[in-house]
Amino acid sequence: MAEVRLVNLAKAFGPVQVLKGIDLTIPDGEFVVLLGPSGCGKTTTLRLIAGLEEATGGEIFIGDRKVNDLPPKERDIAMVFQSYALYPHMTVYDNMAFGLRLHGVRREEVDQRVMEAAEMLELTPLLARKPRALSGGQRQRVAVGRAIVRNPKVFLMDEPLSNLDAKLRVQTRVELSKLHMKLGVTTIYVTHDQMEAMTLGNLVVIMNQGIIQQMGTPSDVYDRPANKFVAGFVGSPPMNFFPAFVDGEEELFFQMASFRLPVLPDHRAALAPYRGKEVVFGIRPEDVNMGGGDGAVHIPVTAKVDVLELLGAEIFLYLSSPEGTFVAAATSLSFIARVDPSTPAKEGDSVQVVFNLGRSHAFDADSERAIY
């Protein structure tokens, strides 16, 4: 087990800069999820750590060792590939034993460790089969088994669940969680699926375009997104963003296209420099509530229900506010509310909603960094 440290890590494929200076420390024994849209460089990061790709800049440490120049086999890592990459010509047993044999582990010990891992992953009855004769879920478990028998310092997993169907994915997610608790090996897990990231990781690292956007616990990144990208990427349906003009004297307020919202006292200090400027106001769908409000802080906003999506436990309302003329973007605002299924709303209705301003966000219009 070991800490993994990336220092200003960069990777370019010819003229294309794919990773633009990654600084990241993954504490020993931690389960870290790298989350980001596809093409943002997650796989590349993982392959750099594994040694399958050479960095064009920066350093990689596993434990105290700088591993930039070590081949994969000397890095003491194991990897679960998205495709599983099981050896088609070997049985399940041999797939798992291969790495151990290469490391010169004694025959009896190989046997014991493979059996142990097989037991843990319920692969024992399948040991004599070839990968071709396994189901998707079984193959996935063999891939995990191949990684754990080696007892490496670090596990690297590249979207290991993406080839499974939805139900199996949830099940396996839980299994992986348990496995990590049992083994306690530093794990770096790559996914583009935020549900997976939020439920699996002790720590989530959000990447975009080769840059780390934020690292934190799942609740950190959800409740306190560092910038507009993180705010919009984490959460489903995504956060609503409105262009807003910060106005007022002592008491600031957001001026939107057709309505205005007060700035809470807590946020005033942060927003003061933006007086007279445009910012991006953000609010999550679950913080848009139906009802009249109290008129003072929670000012009701009138909106029309364009589409209503009934999801059983909740309803998504696709709303639009009437057109206004205050802000440059003088069009109507569309946004989503996530409300209780008992809400009596119909498509085409005009409804009153209030925003839970305590949980709102504001972002710099240019740098997109969170203001509060």
Next chain:
Amino acid sequence: MAGTFFKRAKGDSSFKRLLINLILIVACAAALYPVLRVITVSLRPSGSVFSMDLSLIPPDATLASYQSILFDPKVGFWTWIGNSLMVSVITAMVALILAAPAAYAFSRFKFAGKQPGLIFLLVTQFFPATMLLLPLYMMLIQLSLINNFWGLILCYMSIALPFSIWILRGYFDTIPNDLEEAAYIDGTTPLGAFFRVILPLSTPALSITALFSFMTAWSEFIIARVVLQKQALFTWPLGTVTLQGAYYTNWGPFSAAAVLISIPVVVLFLLTSKFLVSGLTLGAVKG
């Protein structure tokens, strides 16, 4: 794979299926008939080799021709077979041993000269036999490798090696890269991944390649005729042709030899034929 065809064949009317089977049976008969005729001729007694009889098993069938081929010391059948076997096995093995690593390099690396190299390998197929044979022949004379098996094997290398590299590269290209990467992580060196993962996975292509090289050398006549001039060194194609000369009016022993010589290659071929469809990826002509 057989999805639609499967359904279609099921959906085919029984008349259509009958027709398909009929066509295939006729085609098989056409493929088989000349071969069976050789067997027929080989079974005829020496007096009636030229016969107007069309029945496949002659009424007076005898193994006399086989006997004379196999046991007549004047014929030298076993020497020819031994010579042929030696030349063909060495050709196939050497070509495979040289071609597999080279093909792997072509498939996985971006070394200088890769693209021209690939095109050159393809272009070697355009050489008329005489194009290389003539200079090779002169080279062999200078190296005193005429009447030498190594000289002949060298000539066969010029055919077998480029072709083997091409076929194997096509197959390696179909093996996904992450198998090797998994092997690196499991602890192999790049060379180790090639030997322990890629090669075992390529059995179909390796068998096909070896078979082709073997068959090239086994049945080759034109080059052997130029390189080997001593009776004792004759491979079976050379030997059988002398047989044909000596027994010009007697096709019996010739046919018997043909049958005996074909049996091993046909068996070998049919054994590997299940790999033919999967192993022979010609690969698109890139460039």
Next chain:
Amino acid sequence: MNIAATAIPKEVKQSQRYRDPRPFSVRFREHMRRNRLAYLLLIPAFVVICATVIYPFIYAFNLATTDTNMYNINSPTKQPQFVGLGNFGEIFSNPEFYTVLGRTILWTVVNVICHVAFGLWLAVLLNRNLKMRGLYRTLLVLPWAIPQLIVAMMWKNEFNTQYGSINLILQSIGLPAIPWLTDPFWAFIAVCITNIWLGIPFMMVIILGGLQSISPEYYEAAQIDGATAWQQFRNITIPFLKPVLTPAIILGTVWTFNNLNIIYLITKGGPNNGTQILVTYVYRAAFDFYRYGYAAAFSVVIFLILLIFCLFYIRATRGAQEV
């Protein structure tokens, strides 16, 4: 396994304009570090190919410009003379060259068309759920398995005017016997038949491989759209086969164009040179008449003809694909 379907970041082909700004020595060292194994793997094959292909290839061009023959090659008194393009001049000014070239083209076209047509037909029939499929396939590849020398002798025997079974069958249904190997026209037909018989299995196997890689869904979709069997063949089977057919046709063409065995062994180019094609012609010039320089020049001409054909063919099929 669906390994192939996953997105392994393959090295993307970089735009031609990008130049790595680092100095050459740095790039060179990096290139060598990455490709050292490649060069090591290549060396043995490269050495052998140099000796058996590249050197003779260059030598052939050299030889083509001399008048080397059996009498001056190792003679203490006479030396082969440099004749420049003299051999080529002789080839192109000989009217027989054009006759033989024309016959070679005819031979190639007839053979390749028949190989592809029959190969395609049989492959399509075989690619169905038939009970005896394995047996049919095995029997149908048989001609490929038999040594060509034996094939040639076998057919030569069948073409025998008096005893060959073809004439026996023809006569038994009341037709006249055909002078297969004594009449130039019929001899040409005879060698064509033999070579067609021989070459079908290769095409069939290649096409069968191509057919098996076509997902049945395309046919299902086409059937839903109401496409007829012919339309499906035209619009699904043929386009999908193109990637395997293009190299197979190129190889088939050059192999047929250069096929020395069959003609040499059955007719030796006779009777009356009526079945001579370029390679048999040149082989005889080299090894029956010992005119080495001339034969080398002739070989170079054949090679260039094929090279030009191939370039045109690739361009034409590419062009068709782009439309």
